[in-house]
Amino acid sequence: MSEKTELLNFIYKNANMGETAMPMVIGMVTRPDLRAVLSSCLMDYRAVGGAAKETMRRCGHRGEDPGAMKKAMMKTVLHWNALLSPPPRHIAEMMIRGSTMGAIQMSKRINAYRYTAGEEALMLAERLLKVEEETVERMKAFL
Numbered sequence: 001m002s003e004k005t006e007l008l009n010f011i012y013k014n015a016n017m018g019e020t021a022m023p024m025v026i027g028m029v030t031r032p033d034l035r036a037v038l039s040s041c042l043m044d045y046r047a048v049g050g051a052a053k054e055t056m057r058r059c060g061h062r063g064e065d066p067g068a069m070k071k072a073m074m075k076t077v078l079h080w081n082a083l084l085s086p087p088p089r090h091i092a093e094m095m096i097r098g099s100t101m102g103a104i105q106m107s108k109r110i111n112a113y114r115y116t117a118g119e120e121a122l123m124l125a126e127r128l129l130k131v132e133e134e135t136v137e138r139m140k141a142f143l
Contacts, residue, residue, distance in 0.1 A: 007117040008056045010109055011124050014102055015049030018042075018131075021098070025091060034088050037138050038095075044131040052124050092142035095135060103132035 022042035029035045056062065086094070106129040110122065117125075 003113050003116040004118045004121045005056060005059060005061050007109055007113045007121045007125055008052050008059075009061075011106075011121070011128050012049055012052040012056065014106065015045045015052060015128060018045035018098075018102070019049055025095065028086060029088065029091055031088050031142075034091065034142055037142075038091075041095075041131070041135050041138070044134075048124060048128045048131060051127075055120060055124065088142045092139040095139045096143075099132040099135040099139070103129055103136070106132060 019042065022038060022045060026035055026038045026042070029038060106125060110125045110129065113125070114122065
């Protein structure tokens with residue numbers, strides 16, 4: 001697998017995790033303003049994930065899903081958090097933590113593949129990093 005494909009696959013997996021988690025998180029929220037922000041974040045993850053998948057398809061590769069175990073663990077954590085009837089600040093904190101972890105991992109990949117993955121893959125990586133950073137900033141208003 002080329003480094004371009006590796007980076008694109010990582011982008012796709014991360015965006016897919018966000019796309020999978022976001023509807024569950026939105027389902028926990030009753031505040032319209034927070035729901036609107038989370039819905040916007042969901043659209044961002046879908047756009048980046050779709051672009052990564054399309055780019056891989058053009059290169060003759062298929063995107064790998066994050067894996068059943070990883071998704072199951074995420075769903076379990078979200079389920080337990082939902083049982084606690086989390087206030088908006090708790091949802092915001094959860095989102096900040098997840099997006100911060102995503103931003104750290106994406107930054108590492110960008111640095112590792114900066115000179116080898118190609119401009120298109122790096123632009124998508126930077127785009128996902130920006131989505132993660134913007135999510136953190138947008139969630140701060142709900143703390």
